[in-house]
Amino acid sequence: MAETETTTRPKTASPHPGGPHQWSNWSGSVTARPAQILRPECENELRKGVAASQGKLRMCGAGHSFTALAATDGTLISLDNMQGEVLDQRRDTSGAVARLQAGASLNSLSKALLAQGLAFKNLGDIDVQSLAGAAMTATHGTGQDLPCVAGEMRSVRLLTAGADVIEADDTSDRDLLDAARVSLGAxxxxxxxxxxxxxxxxxxxxxxxxxxxxxxxxxxxxxDRHRNFEFFVLPFCDYALQLTHDETTRPDMRKGASNDEASLRDLRLLRTATKRLPKLRRRLLNTFLGKTKDEEQIGTSFDLLASVRKTVFNEMEYHMPVKGAMDVLAEVLHVIERTRPDVFFPIEVRKTAADTGWLSPFEGAPLISIAVHAHQPDDYMWFFELIEPVFRRHGGRPHWGKLHSLGARDLAELYPRFGEFRKLRAELDPKGRFINPHLAKILDVSAH
Ligand SMILES: Cc1cc2nc3c(=O)[nH]c(=O)nc-3n(C[C@H](O)[C@H](O)[C@H](O)COP(=O)(O)OP(=O)(O)OC[C@H]3O[C@@H](n4cnc5c(N)ncnc54)[C@H](O)[C@@H]3O)c2cc1C
Structure with a gap:
């Protein structure tokens, strides 16, 4: 496949003047032509827009999901004009609770929180996603005591397909809150x-x-020892990158910081040069990485947890039971090294605490997430053919926003409250306005 460096993001939710709208997700793997895009500036405007519209409705955040969750040829709704200040804050038994605009980006909310002396407890690799989009797919970081974004939700305010406002919190309607935490915009x-x-x-x-x-x-x-620990496994190499974050009050510091984008470019060039010589690749990688110096930084939590990802890729991530997760990782690595010399992207391994969301992958138990990536535009069909069967055989649950092939029957086996979720969805949206083909498949609902 052609070696092109793709460092710019495809446009999301950008209207074509005078014609149909063109929408694409971040990696360019999902495109759609919505009939209209609504960008309300307040909830009242949103409510009027939903009431006045007919047919299908889908919401998009930053378009950073790899699955076709947000795609629609009906009305696409973006809340990115409802950006983020902290609407109010209170304290409950678990500490501070901030009421936030769900359409705002995690990054703008981090800044708004910091202005009030507050912070998100955790973040994933990036923070350009909307809070709503991140919650809806159970976006997570790493840390065995730290749940995914949706696990931190204490209340929700939703506008239904019939333009009614409904609210729930952990005292007034715990079931609705737990159903809504990770609800895919359904x-x-x-x-x-x-x-x-x-x-x-x-x-x-x-x-x-x-x-x-x-x-x-x-x-x-x-x-156990670190607040946040994760590691990146390099195929065809005996070394891996260990990344830890621990709380500190020491002065800011930046020592030996490297450039992830340059490292990915070097890995890609080495992959191309040694595609048929995996032993040589291993030797070269081992020699080079064995000499790598540690890097250290001290700074504001969100600046260090989240990075900017410029190199575009496609991704599959499954969340695995803790027991046996390292064996799954070893099997995935073995499969890649035996059959896919084109793979150079690191495999990312993280751990997330349990929560109570009906469709949260972390419902009921902490899990270890294993993510495989393919440089865009490289082939990624091998995720489905070679890697997903390994994840599935070991009882993994897929990340909702990352590539997977599961349908409703498979998901019903993985989620004890899947049937209840389907029932609640049918009550709240009897006409299936929020159902697009992807949701029709995973929830077993007619798309029409
Ligand atoms: C470079 C990159 C890095 C990533 N890193 C991580 C990571 O570290 N950890 C991780 O877990 N995931 C990660 N992801 C995946 C990403 O966090 C999720 O796919 C997330 O859902 C994207 O948020 P978004 O705002 O782009 O939402 P979108 O992808 O636009 O939408 C996601 C879902 O949310 C729904 N939605 C959006 N807004 C609303 C709303 N207001 N109300 C109801 N539903 C709504 C959409 O309909 C859709 O179902 C990464 C993805 C990329 C491309």
Missing amino acids: LGILTQTGLSVRPAFKLHRKSTVRKLADIMAQADDLW
């Missing part, structure tokens, strides 16, 4: 959520290249 439009937050804090970030076998053997201990 129950209603999330306009606001009360999120459990904490006082602003600084982190000490440390990245170290170590023998993969050692990291895997010590993974449980590393998750």
Whole structure:
């Protein structure tokens, strides 16, 4: 396949003047032509727009899902004009709860929270997603005591397909709250959520290249010892990158910071040069990585947790039971190294605490997430043919926003409350206005 460097993002939710609208997700793998795009500036305008519209409705955040969750040829709704200040804050038994605009980006909300001396407890790799989009797919970071974004929700405010406002919190309607946490935009439009937050804090970030076998053997201990621990596995290499974040009050520091984009480019060039020589690739990678120096940074929590991802890729991530997760990782790596010499993107491994969302992958137990990536425009069909069967055989649940092939029957086996979710969805949206072909498949509902 052609080697092109793709460093610019496809446009999201950009109207074509005078013609149909063109929408594409971040990786360009999903495109759609909505008949209209609504960009309300307040909830009242949103309500009027929904009441006045006919036919299908879908919501999009930053378009960072790899699955076709947001695609529609009907009305696409973006709340990105309802950006983010902190609407109010209160304290409950779990600490501070901030009521936030759900359409705002995590980054703008982090800044708004910081202005009030507050912070998100955790973030994933990036923070350009909308809070609503991140919640709807159970977006997560890493840390064994830290749940996904949706797990931190204490209240929700939704606009239904019939343009009614419904609200729930952990005292008034716990079931609706737990159903809505991770609801794929199938129950209603999330306009606001009360999120459990904490006082602003600084982190000490440390990245170290170590023998993969050692990291895997010590993974449980590393998750115990560090607030955030994750690791990146390089195919065809005996070393991996260990990344930790721990809370600190020390002064800001930046020592030996490297450039992820340049590292990915070098890995891609090496892959191309040694495609038929995996042993040479391993030798070169081992020699180079064995000499890599540690990097350290101290700074504001969200600056260090989230990065900017410019190199465009496609991704599959499954969340695996903790017991046996390292064996699954070893199997995935073995399959890639045996059959896919074109793969150069690191495999990311993280852990997330349990929550109570009916469709949260982390419902009921903490899980270890294993993510495989393919540089865009490289082939990614091997995710489905080679990797997904391994994840499925070991009882994994897919990330809702990342590539997977599961349908309603498979999902019903993975989620004890799947039937209740389907029933509630039918009550809240009897005409199926929020149903697009992707949701029709995963929820087993007619798309028409
Ligand atoms: C470069 C990159 C890095 C990533 N890193 C991580 C990571 O570290 N951890 C992780 O878990 N995931 C990660 N993801 C996946 C990403 O966080 C999720 O796919 C997330 O859903 C994207 O948020 P978004 O705002 O782009 O939402 P979209 O992808 O636009 O939408 C996601 C879902 O939310 C619904 N939705 C959007 N707004 C609303 C609303 N107001 N009300 C109701 N439903 C709504 C949409 O209809 C859709 O179903 C990453 C993706 C990319 C491309």
